[in-house]
Each structure stands twice: as C-alpha cells, then as structure tokens.
Amino acid sequence: MTVSNVVNRRFHLMSDATRARVEDAIASLGYRRRADGLSLRGSQRYAVAMVVVDPTPAFLADPFTTYLVAGLTNTLTARGYSLVLARTDLDRLGDAHFVRNRATDAICLMLSGPRAARARCLARVKDLGEPVVVFQERPSRWPEDVCAIRQDDRGAARALAKHVLGRGAQRLLVLVPGRAWPAIEARLRGFRDALREHGGRATLETLACGDEHYPETQAALDAWLRTHGLPDAILAGNDQMGIAALRELEARGVRVPGDVLITGFNAFEFWRYSMPRLLSARSPAYEMGAAAGEALLARLSEGAFPARERVFPVDLVPGDTA
Amino acid sequence: MTVSNVVNRRFHLMSDATRARVEDAIASLGYRRRADGLSLRGSQRYAVAMVVVDPTPAFLADPFTTYLVAGLTNTLTARGYSLVLARTDLDRLGDAHFVRNRATDAICLMLSGPRAARARCLARVKDLGEPVVVFQERPSRWPEDVCAIRQDDRGAARALAKHVLGRGAQRLLVLVPGRAWPAIEARLRGFRDALREHGGRATLETLACGDEHYPETQAALDAWLRTHGLPDAILAGNDQMGIAALRELEARGVRVPGDVLITGFNAFEFWRYSMPRLLSARSPAYEMGAAAGEALLARLSEGAFPARERVFPVDLVPGDTA
DNA sequence: CTGTTAGCGCTTTCAT
DNA sequence: ATGAAAGCGCTAACAG
Numbered sequence: 126m127t128v129s130n131v132v133n134r135r136f137h138l139m140s141d142a143t144r145a146r147v148e149d150a151i152a153s154l155g156y157r158r159r160a161d162g163l164s165l166r167g168s169q170r171y172a173v174a175m176v177v178v179d180p181t182p183a184f185l186a187d188p189f190t191t192y193l194v195a196g197l198t199n200t201l202t203a204r205g206y207s208l209v210l211a212r213t214d215l216d217r218l219g220d221a222h223f224v225r226n227r228a229t230d231a232i233c234l235m236l237s238g239p240r241a242a243r244a245r246c247l248a249r250v251k252d253l254g255e256p257v258v259v260f261q262e263r264p265s266r267w268p269e270d271v272c273a274i275r276q277d278d279r280g281a282a283r284a285l286a287k288h289v290l291g292r293g294a295q296r297l298l299v300l301v302p303g304r305a306w307p308a309i310e311a312r313l314r315g316f317r318d319a320l321r322e323h324g325g326r327a328t329l330e331t332l333a334c335g336d337e338h339y340p341e342t343q344a345a346l347d348a349w350l351r352t353h354g355l356p357d358a359i360l361a362g363n364d365q366m367g368i369a370a371l372r373e374l375e376a377r378g379v380r381v382p383g384d385v386l387i388t389g390f391n392a393f394e395f396w397r398y399s400m401p402r403l404l405s406a407r408s409p410a411y412e413m414g415a416a417a418g419e420a421l422l423a424r425l426s427e428g429a430f431p432a433r434e435r436v437f438p439v440d441l442v443p444g445d446t447a
Numbered sequence: 448m449t450v451s452n453v454v455n456r457r458f459h460l461m462s463d464a465t466r467a468r469v470e471d472a473i474a475s476l477g478y479r480r481r482a483d484g485l486s487l488r489g490s491q492r493y494a495v496a497m498v499v500v501d502p503t504p505a506f507l508a509d510p511f512t513t514y515l516v517a518g519l520t521n522t523l524t525a526r527g528y529s530l531v532l533a534r535t536d537l538d539r540l541g542d543a544h545f546v547r548n549r550a551t552d553a554i555c556l557m558l559s560g561p562r563a564a565r566a567r568c569l570a571r572v573k574d575l576g577e578p579v580v581v582f583q584e585r586p587s588r589w590p591e592d593v594c595a596i597r598q599d600d601r602g603a604a605r606a607l608a609k610h611v612l613g614r615g616a617q618r619l620l621v622l623v624p625g626r627a628w629p630a631i632e633a634r635l636r637g638f639r640d641a642l643r644e645h646g647g648r649a650t651l652e653t654l655a656c657g658d659e660h661y662p663e664t665q666a667a668l669d670a671w672l673r674t675h676g677l678p679d680a681i682l683a684g685n686d687q688m689g690i691a692a693l694r695e696l697e698a699r700g701v702r703v704p705g706d707v708l709i710t711g712f713n714a715f716e717f718w719r720y721s722m723p724r725l726l727s728a729r730s731p732a733y734e735m736g737a738a739a740g741e742a743l744l745a746r747l748s749e750g751a752f753p754a755r756e757r758v759f760p761v762d763l764v765p766g767d768t769a
Numbered sequence: 770c771t772g773t774t775a776g777c778g779c780t781t782t783c784a785t
Numbered sequence: 786a787t788g789a790a791a792g793c794g795c796t797a798a799c800a801g
Contacts, residue, residue, distance in 0.1 A: 126788055129780060140786065155574060160550035161492065162778030164483035165793050171544050172531070183733065185517045186716065191507040194532070199504050202533050207544050209494070210516070210532045211524050222493050222529050228482035252477060339719045368720045375722070394508065395717040397661045398690045400697070411505065448772060451796055461770060484794030487777050773800075784789075 132158050172207040173197075173421055174229040176218070178236045178246060180304070181336065184212040187363075188393035189308075189410045190235065193260065196414025197233065204422050206230075215242050218249060231256040231421050237306045247271070256424045258417045261307045272420050272430040274413050274437075278308045278390075281406040281439035282315025283322075285388045286360060288404065289447055290323045294357035294386055297329045300346070300366040302337035309362045312390060316360055330356070334366055342369035350377075355385055358447065361403075364389035368399045371446065386447040401445035409437045454480050494529040495519075495743055496551040498540070500558045500568060502626070503658065506534040509685075510715035511630075511732045512557065515582065518736025519555065526744050528552075537564050540571060553578040553743050559628045569593070578746050580739045583629045594742050594752040596735050596759075600630045600712075603728035603761035604637025605644075607710045608682060610726065611769055612645045616679035616708055619651045622668070622688040624659035631684045634712060638682055652678075656688055664691035672699075677707055680769065683725075686711035690721040693768065708769040723767035731759045 130138045131147045139147075150156070164170045175197055177184045185191055198208045209229055211221050215238045223229050232255050236243040243262065251257055251268045261275045289297065299316055301309050313331070320327055332349050335341035346359075346369070361367030367389030374381055381387055381401065389396065389403035396405055416435055424430045452460045453469045461469075472478070486492045497519055499506045507513055520530045531551055533543050537560045545551050554577050558565040565584065573579055573590045583597045611619065621638055623631050635653070642649055654671050657663035668681075668691070683689030689711030696703055703709055703723065711718065711725035718727055738757055746752045 126780080127786085129778095130787095133780085138786070143786080155576060157547065157549045157575065159487070159778055160545070160548035161483040161486035162793090163548060163780085165481070165487050165777090165795085166779045166781085168793070170483065171548075172550075182521050183514065183517055185507070185513040186510070188508070191513055192505065195505055195507045195534070198532050198534055202535070202543055205544050207531045207533070207550065209529045210520050211529070212517070212520055213524070221524055222527050223482065225479065226482035226485060226493075227479045228494075228529065253479065254477060338716060365716075372720075372722065394660060394687075395720060398694075398717060398720045400694065400722070448796075449770090451794095452771095455796085459770095465770080481794055484777090485796085487779085487793090488795045488797085490777070771801085774798085776797100777795085779793085781792100782790085785787080 170228060170230050171205060172209055172229045173201055173231045173233065174209040174211065174223050175233040176221070176235070176250070177212045178215055178218075178234070178238065179212055180214050182212070187365075188395070189391060189408055192393070192408075192410035193235070193414040196411040196416075197418050198414075200415045200418025201422070204418075206422070215246055218246065224253065227253075229255065230425055231258070233258045233260065233417055233421070235260045236262055237304055239305055240310070243307065256421065256430070258421060260413065260417070261311070263307070263311075267433070270430070272424070272432070273434045274417050274420070275435075276308070276408055276410075276413060276437045277439050278311035279315035279318065281441065282312035282360075282390070283318045284441055285390075285404065285406060286316040286319035287323070288441075289358040289360070289386045289388065290319060290327055292386060292447065295325075295327045296356045296358075297327065298349070298356035298359050299329060299331045300334050300342065300359060300361045300370060301331055302362060302366075303333045303335045312362060337363070337366055339365070339369045342366045343373045346370055346373050355379065358386035358388070361387065361389050363391050364393070364396045364403055364405055367403045367405070367446075371399060371401075371403065381446050388447050389444070392442045404444035404447040405442050406439045407442050408439060413437055492550060492552050493527060494531055494551045495523055495553045495555065496531040496533065496545050497555040498543070498557070498572070499534045500537055500540075500556070500560065501534055502536050504534070509687075510717070511713060511730055514715070514730075514732035515557070515736040518733040518738075519740050520736075522737045522740025523744070526740075528744070537568055540568065546575065549575075551577065552747055553580070555580045555582070555739055555743070557582045558584055559626055561627055562632070565629065578743065578752070580743060582735065582739070583633070585629070585633075589755070592752070594746070594754070595756045596739050596742070597633075597757075598630070598730055598732075598735060598759045599761050600633035601637035601640065603763065604634035604682075604712070605640045606763055607712075607726065607728060608638040608641030609645070610763075611680040611682070611708045611710065612641060612649055614708060614769065617647075617649045618678045618680075619649065620671070620678035620681050621651060621653045622656050622664065622681060622683045622692060623653055624684060624688075625655045625657045634684060659685070659688055661687070661691045664688045665695045668692055668695050677701065680708035680710070683709065683711050685713050686715070686718045686725055686727055689725045689727070693721060693723075693725065703768050710769050711766070714764045726766035726769040727764050728761045729764050730761060735759055
C-alpha cells in the first residue's frame with residue numbers, strides 16, 4: 126500500500142524515511158507499476174485507439190493522416206494517455222486485438238469506402254460501447270457519444286471552383302481517387318456548389334485515378350485526354366493528383382495555366398516541390414488531430430464531448446497554376 | 448469458465464447447446480473480454496510501443512518514419528498485437544504512460560540527437576527490461592536483447608558520391624539537417640568513404656539546414672552560396688533538402704546538372720514531383736518496419752531475436768540531376 | 770461437459 | 786503512519 130502511495134505521489138501519507146526507503150527500492154529494482162493491474166482495478170485504460178480504414182498497406186502515405194495522427198499522439202501523450210494505431214479493411218475491423226478485447230477508453234476513426242459501408246462501420250464501432258471521434262465524416266443518423274471533426278472541404282472546394290470559373294473555364298475535370306473518401310465527396314459537392322451558383326453552361330466531369338499515386342493518375346489522365354481532348358481546368362482532389370496532372374500536361378507541351386488551369390488540395394510540405402506551384406487549400410490536419418485529443422480527454426474526464434461537431438476552416442493558398 | 452473457453456475457441460470442451468447459448472449471450476450483451484484481466488493473468492500485454500525521439504511535433508512528417516510505422520503496424524495487427532505510438536524529447540522519455548507503467552511487451556526506438564545522448568537514451572530504454580528494436584542505429588556497446596534494424600545508408604551514400612566524383616565534381620557540398628540523425632551520420636560517412644577511395648583533391652563541406660524543410664534549407668543554402676560560390680555537386684541528406692536546393696539554384700539561373708550536380712536520398716513518392724528528378728536512393732522503410740514486427744513476434748514467442756542486426760540494401764534510382 | 774478455486778497487481782476502505 | 790482485506794476480470798488447474 127505504501128508503495129502504491131509513493132507511486133501516486135501521496136507523500137503526506139508516509140514519513141520521509143519510509144518514502145526514501147521505498148524510492149530507493151523502486152530505483153534499485155527497476156520497479157514499474159503494471160498498467161493492467163491499474164486498469165483492472167480502476168477500469169480506465171489510459172489509451173485511445175486510432176483506426177484508419179484503408180485497404181492500402183501504406184495507409185500513412187498521405188500527409189493528411191500523418192499530421193492528424195501526429196497531433197493526436199502529441200496531445201494524448203502529454204496528458205498521460207497512449208495512442209494505439211491500426212489500419213484495417215472495412216470488413217476486417219474485428220481482427221484487431223483492441224477490438225476483440227476491450228483495451229482502450231475511446232476510438233478515433235478515419236473511414237473510407239462507399240457511404241453506406243462507412244455508416245455501417247461507424248455503427249459497428251459505436252456498438253463497442255466506447256466514445257468515438259470520427260474524422261471528415263458527417264453522420265446522417267447521429268449516434269450518441271460520437272464527435273465528428275472535419276475540415277471545411279466543401280467550402281474550400283467551392284472557392285477553388287469559383288476561382289477557375291471566374292477565369293473563364295467552362296469544361297472542368299475533377300480528379301478523384303478510385304476509392305471513396307468522405308473528404309473527396311465533400312470537395313466534389315463544393316465544386317458542384319460553385320458550378321450551380323455560377324449559372325451558365327459550365328460542365329464538370331469526374332475521372333477516377335486508381336490509387337491516386339503518380340503513375341496511376343497520369344495513366345488515367347492520359348487515357349481521358351486521348352478521347353476527350355483538353356478540359357479548361359483540372360480540379361484535383363488533392364495535391365498528389367494535381368502535381369501528377371501538371372507533369373502529364375507539361376510532358377504533352379500543354380501550358381499551365383495558359384491552356385489549362387489546375388488546382389490542388391491540402392498544401393502540405395511537398396506542395397512546395399512542384400513548379401509551378403498549384404493553387405491549393407491548406408489543411409489544418411495537425412490541429413484536427415490535436416482537437417480530437419482534447420475532445421476525448423474532455424469526454425473521458427467530464428463524461429460528455431464539449432461539442433458534437435467541430436469544423437475547421439480551410440484557406441486557399443495562392444499558386445501559379447490557376 | 449465456459450465463457451472463457453468460448454472466447455478462446457476451445458469448443459471441444461462444451462456441448463453445441465451451451466456454446467450456442469453463450470455465443471447468443473455474448474452477442475446480445477455486446478460482451479468483450481477485457482484486455483487488462485487477460486494481461487494481468489497471463490502477463491503478456493499483446494502490445495508493442497514505437498517511440499520516435501524527435502523534438503518536432505510533426506515527427507511523422509518524414510515518409511521514412513511514416514512507412515516504417517505503417518509496416519510495423521500492419522505486421523503487428525495481423526498477428527494480434529497492438530502498436531502504441533509516441534513521440535518524445537530525448538530527456539522526456541519518462542513522461543509517456545507506457546514508460547511509467549509497464550503496458551507493452553517490447554519497444555521500438557527511432558533515435559535522434561547527438562550520438563552520446565542517443566546511446567544514453569537506448570541504455571535507459573533497455574533498463575525498462577523489455578526487448579528493444581532500434582532503427583538506423585549501430586550500437587557500439589551492444590546490450591542484450593536488443594535488435595538493430597537499418598538500411599545501408601553508408602553504402603548507398605558512397606555510391607552516390609562516387610557517381611558525382613566520376614563525373615568530375617571536385618567541390619562537394621553536403622546538406623544535413625540541424626538535428627543529428629543516425630542515418631544522416633551514416634550517409635556522411637559514406638560520402639567520405641567515396642572521397643577517400645577516389646584520392647585526388649576533391650573536398651567536402653557540410654551545411655546544416657535547420658529543420659530541413661523547404662524555406663530553411665533554401666535560406667541556409669542561399670547564405671552559403673553568397674560567401675562560398677557554387678560547389679560542383681550538392682549531396683543532400685534527403686530528397687526534401689535536395690529538391691529545395693534544386694529550386695534555389697533554378698531561381699538563381701544555375702543549370703542542373705550542367706553547372707551543379709545534385710543528389711537526394713530515400714526516393715519516396717514525392718520524389719517524383721520535382722522536375723528534373725533527383726538522382727537518389729530508394730529506402731526500404733516499409734520493409735524495415737515489417738521486419739521489426741516479425742523480429743519482435745519471433746522474440747516474444749521464441750524467447751530470442753532471430754538476429755542481432757539486420758541491414759537492408761538501398762538501391763540507387765536514376766535521375767536527371769547528376 | 771461444467772463449474773469451483775485461486776491468484777495475477779493494483780487501489781479503496783478500513784483497522785491498527 | 787502503516788498495513789490487512791477485498792475485489793476488479795481473467796484463465797490454469799482441478800473436481801465433479
């Protein structure tokens with residue numbers, strides 16, 4: 126008992142002599158309290174899971190996920206919590222150790238896949254009975270004890286499309302990944318908002334670019350251009366695809382922004398690497414991860430999330446491609 | 448006890464009827480076994496920690512770390528283990544919940560900072576009494592139950608430097624981050640190897656580029672060029688710095704590779720975004736993370752690491768800048 | 770085939 | 786100021 130009191134810094138419950146004696150013993154034995162005894166007794170696990178639903182093994186390749194996880198990890202660690210990271214397929218959620226066994230106090234979720242499947246997955250995670258933070262999602266049927274954190278993809282996308290329409294573009298091509306992500310859907314909605322508001326005869330087509338990496342994006346765009354000719358503007362779902370498109374047009378001798386306008390999305394560090402630079406929009410992914418951490422810590426100590434939803438603004442960053 | 452047997456799929460110990468009854472109850476109650484009771488009883492935690500020692504909050508910004516963590520996470524998750532992710536300062540290791548409390552079965556470590564401080568940190572982690580995998584490091588005094596996994600930075604760096612020397616470069620400038628990383632030290636050693644083997648009067652200078660990000664690298668290079676003039680070749684510690692240098696020279700009207708050669712390192716996806724493309728070397732970071740996972744699982748089930756050290760080859764990838 | 774007992778390490782409560 | 790008892794959920798060992 127006294128050891129427990131020492132570990133928990135309740136020094137007023139003991140004499141200086143015993144405290145010293147215990148501290149010496151702890152140091153010389155290299156004693157560390159076992160977290161499982163602690164959790165079992167207190168039924169708090171001091172751990173939060175972050176689950177990324179993505180069939181790709183390289184699920185951390187996108188800086189969005191990376192900064193999100195960094196913000197979350199730093200926030201939780203600073204407050205005495207651990208972050209458990211996992212990737213899973215939509216239908217394999219149950220395989221993870223911390224899903225089969227209750228090992229965390231809460232779960233953060235980054236979903237991908239068709240909307241209905243995402244909703245089912247969220248419902249299943251919710252059924253685990255832990256508080257949930259879901260990123261980039263806008264649940265329709267909103268379960269209790271779920272907090273949604275997202276960036277204003279729709280608004281920023283609308284601003285980007287407005288910009289190219291303002292520069293006279295009529296035929297817009299949107300590049301999207303083969304797999305559905307909620308953020309991409311929101312951006313597409315934003316593009317459409319702008320088109321609608323603009324009136325006129327402007328049109329918008331969508332092109333799926335496989336794994337959204339460089340070679341696949343170029344191959345998809347190449348095939349499209351052969352049959353459709355040049356669009357007036359390419360609205361890329363993210364900078365990765367935007368840069369691939371830029372290089373593809375460059376290789377064909379097409380001038381950007383002279384002949385075709387291009388926009389990107391998210392503006393993480395590597396956005397600086399392409400020349401000319403894409404007109405883009407800056408993602409506050411790190412802040413979103415940190416906010417998720419704060420929200421969870423509040424939920425775990427106060428019993429309720431401070432808010433059911435939190436939306437982060439996304440500012441345009443100037444570029445030379447539009 | 449029967450519930451336990453059901454959860455552990457020991458179906459031969461019960462009748463079909465009871466099995467069904469228990470399974471129904473589990474489903475209708477949403478029962479999940481608590482991991483802490485399991486760990487307490489079995490004194491295995493089914494969790495591994497990955498600690499990145501880096502003062503930068505954006506500790507996952509470099510794709511090297513990112514792919515390493517992805518490989519590790521996927522491997523561990525597939526075998527029923529969880530991955531606990533944390534960032535820490537060199538002297539703040541003790542703050543993490545899973546360090547104060549024993550919560551994992553093993554620890555993976557990615558160190559940075561001065562060599563001596565890194566060695567001290569490894570020793571402290573080792574003192575926690577858990578098996579340790581350390582990345583990119585080459586411990587001098589090698590503790591028991593430690594496995595080192597690294598890529599052949601020195602060899603690939605040597606090949607890169609050999610290449611530029613072969614093209615007649617005499618004055619070499621190496622770009623390194625302000626903070627010390629073991630991999631960067633190894634690359635520097637490789638560059639020096641090539642210089643030594645080459646004989647002749649070739650020289651090598653080193654330039655620290657702050658946080659190694661785009662603006663800082665350009666500022667550092669700009670200042671250096673003002674006082675030193677153009678080198679014959681720039682050997683960048685990684686592609687990030689290499690691309691920043693490329694753009695900086697471009698802005699000055701310097702031709703690459705006509706006037707100055709440039710090489711990069713690691714060749715992750717964004718390496719494709721710069722034009723011309725850097726001569727670089729491809730990091731097997733994902734495979735290293737996966738190998739760490741395999742090594743740990745072997746260590747935890749067999750009682751010993753399969754090998755004390757594992758070195759991954761690094762192949763050059765062709766580019767247009769050297 | 771089913772159930773009882775005991776103990777893993779921890780902390781809350783209560784006795785000394 | 787110190788420590789003894791009890792119980793958190795789990796499973797190995799053993800009894801019925």
